[in-house]
Amino acid sequence: xxxxxxxxxxxxxxxxxxxxxxxxxxxxxxxxxxxxxxxxxxxxxxxxxxxxxxxxxxxxxxxxxxxxxxxxxxxxxxxxxxxxxxxxxxxxxxxxxxxxxxxxxxxxxxxxxxxxxxxxxxxxxxxxxxxxxxxxxxxxxxxxxxxxxxxxxxxxxxxxxxxxxxxxxxxxxxxxxxxxxxxxxxxxxxxxxxxxxxxxxxxxxxxxxxxxxxxxxxxxxxxxxxxxxxxxxxxxxxxxxxxxxxxxxxxxxxxxxxxxxxxxxxxxxxxxxxxxxxxxxxxxxxxxxxxxxxxxxxxxxxxxxxxxxxxxxxxxxxxxxxxxxxxxxxxxxxxxxxxxxxxxxxxxxxxxxxxxxxx
Ligand SMILES: NC(=O)c1ccc[n+]([C@@H]2O[C@H](COP(=O)([O-])OP(=O)(O)OC[C@H]3O[C@@H](n4cnc5c(N)ncnc54)[C@H](O)[C@@H]3O)[C@@H](O)[C@H]2O)c1
Numbered sequence: 001x002x003x004x005x006x007x008x009x010x011x012x013x014x015x016x017x018x019x020x021x022x023x024x025x026x027x028x029x030x031x032x033x034x035x036x037x038x039x040x041x042x043x044x045x046x047x048x049x050x051x052x053x054x055x056x057x058x059x060x061x062x063x064x065x066x067x068x069x070x071x072x073x074x075x076x077x078x079x080x081x082x083x084x085x086x087x088x089x090x091x092x093x094x095x096x097x098x099x100x101x102x103x104x105x106x107x108x109x110x111x112x113x114x115x116x117x118x119x120x121x122x123x124x125x126x127x128x129x130x131x132x133x134x135x136x137x138x139x140x141x142x143x144x145x146x147x148x149x150x151x152x153x154x155x156x157x158x159x160x161x162x163x164x165x166x167x168x169x170x171x172x173x174x175x176x177x178x179x180x181x182x183x184x185x186x187x188x189x190x191x192x193x194x195x196x197x198x199x200x201x202x203x204x205x206x207x208x209x210x211x212x213x214x215x216x217x218x219x220x221x222x223x224x225x226x227x228x229x230x231x232x233x234x235x236x237x238x239x240x241x242x243x244x245x246x247x248x249x250x251x252x253x254x255x256x257x258x259x260x261x262x263x264x265x266x267x268x269x270x271x272x273x274x275x276x277x278x279x280x281x282x283x284x285x286x287x288x289x290x291x292x293x294x295x296x297x298x299x300x301x302x303x304x305x306x307x308x309x310x311x312x313x314x315x316x317x318x319x320x321x322x323x324x325x326x327x328x329x330x331x332x333x334x335x336x337x338x339x340x341x342x343x344x345x346x347x348x349x350x351x352x353x354x355x356x357x358x359x
Contacts, residue, residue, distance in 0.1 A: 004033045004319060007071035007095075009062045009086050011040035011049035013166055014100065015077030018127065020049060022315035023075075025308075033319060039065045062086060066093040073322050075315075076100060077127075079169035080177045084109045087124065091116050096123040098318040102186050102342060103335050105177040110339040114332040123321050125314075125328040126335050130191050132313035135284035135304035139272070140195045142279065148288055149275025151196060152251045157267045158188040159258035164212060164239070166222040171212075171236050179237025181208070181345050185257040190330075190338040191281070192253060192270050198337055200248040204344035205354040208238035211260055219260055243345045269304075 008019055015038075023035050037057035040046040050058035059065035066074070066089060074090040076083060076099040083099055090097045097117065103126050104110035117124035130136060143151055159180055169175040170183055193199070212218060213236055239260050245253040258266075269282035277288025277297075282304040286297045306313060321328040340357070348355045 002032070004031075004073060004322060005036045005069065005071045006033060006073045006075065006319075007036055007065055007069055008038045008049070008075045008077065009040075009065070009090075010075075010077035010079075010082075010100075011038050011042075011045040012077065014127075015040070015075070016045075016049055018311040019075040019077050019098070019315065020052065022309055022311040024052065025312055026315060026319065031319065036069050036071055037065050063089055066090060066095070071095050073098070073319065079167075079175040080105055080182065081169075081175045084113060087113045088116060091120050091122050091124070094120075094122070096318070096322045098125050098127065098314070100127045102177060102182045103339055107336065107339050107343045110336055114336055118332060123318070123328055124332065124335075125318055125321070125330050127311070127314055128187055128190050128330055129306065129311055129314050130187050131194060131330060132317065133304050133306055134302040135281055136191060136195065138284065138299060138302040139279055139281055139286075140197075142286065143195055143272065143274075144197055148272065148277050148279060150249075150251065151272045151274045153273040154192050154196065154251075154253040155271040155273070156185075156188050156192050156253065156255040157258075157269060158184050158255070159261065159268065160184075161261050161266065162219045162263045163222055164219055164259055173237050176237055178342065178346055179208070179210070179241075180239055180257040180259050181206075181241050181243070182237075182342055184259070185241065185243075185255055185345075186338055186342055188257075188270060189255065189341055190334065193337060193341070194334060195270070195272070195281075196247075196251075196253075198334060199251070201245050201337075201341065201344075201357055202248050203246045203354050203356050204243065204341065205348045206241055206243035206345040207352075208346070208349040209240040210236045210238050212236055212239045215260065238349070241345065241349070243348075245341065 038049045039059040039062045041060050046058035050056050074095045074097050076086045080102050087097050087099050241257045243255045272279045279286045284302050284304050317329045344355045
């Protein structure tokens with residue numbers, strides 16, 4: 001394949017600073033790639049992003065862009081309510097697709113998208129950048145080898161300290177599908193499940209809270225948030241969630257996802273409690289018993305943050321898969337499993353009971 005022709009739909013915060021910047025860095029590094037056009041329904045955003053392209057091409061209508069440009073690959077960085085329509089249109093046009101998280105508003109949509117990609121022989125992958133840091137790969141390898149014995153419980157904390165997400169759509173259920181679970185926990189839940197070898201989940205329970213509108217001092221938006229980003233209404237998505245998963249082998253996972261924690265010390269990361277030791281992500285720490293004592297086996301060369309641009313590894317993996325035809329690091333079944341967990345957590349919170357999967 002000669003020069004790869006890539007297009008972007010959604011020139012907001014992450015489309016611009018995640019996807020587009022990553023592609024441009026790969027071009028600077030010598031990748032045979034051309035970002036042929038960008039699209040945003042907001043003309044100002046589309047034009048401004050296009051100013052960074054050699055072609056300068058921009059569109060407000062993604063169907064028109066796909067028909068005119070016939071890109072080999074398309075990045076989708078629009079709010080989740082549009083992912084299904086944008087992904088299906090890009091696949092129909094014959095393109096491979098990198099879509100943002102959460103993949104879809106629900107599992108039924110996600111299944112439709114993954115099936116369409118499979119049937120059309122096209123790649124569909126997701127923007128889950130924490131998968132690609134060296135610490136993630138290391139933890140999966142020691143868990144899979146059984147170095148730690150059985151992991152009997154996984155603890156997961158995620159979110160922001162005293163910050164609501166930057167773009168307004170994150171707080172609106174009709175656009176985002178959900179709050180801190182769909183937008184933030186999805187990263188960490190996917191990562192924990194992958195490190196554990198994507199085990200079967202039998203039951204899920206959760207409670208969710210939407211406290212932002214009730215706080216006396218509402219948390220500020222991120223510094224890159226556009227004007228009016230904080231839309232606090234009674235119908236806000238959840239900004240705090242707790243959840244509990246039980247796996248088929250009896251092991252468990254608990255999660256706490258939070259956008260509102262008052263500024264105070266709190267962990268963000270994952271901890272694996274295992275028969276012979278404890279392993280942690282962010283920062284990486286591994287301690288296990290050997291020769292009758294607890295030994296620190298944390299490798300010094302496996303950072304849990306990307307060494308370069310935060311989205312570079314995702315873009316590189318996607319383009320490599322497009323070129324070579326080999327699968328991406330993040331596969332269809334994995335994307336469906338994490339979407340199923342997101343759906344089940346919401347269902348449990350809504351029904352206020354444990355959800356048994358497969359029922
Ligand atoms: N992987 C990550 O680390 C990460 C980080 C931030 C956001 N995201 C995800 O990226 C997606 C976008 O988030 P964001 O923060 O960039 O939001 P944003 O609001 O800043 O940008 C979304 C853009 O999509 C455009 N858009 C909406 N509908 C459109 C349509 N029909 N056609 C063309 N353009 C359309 C909007 O005008 C806007 O410019 C979300 O799914 C979000 O969860 C991922």
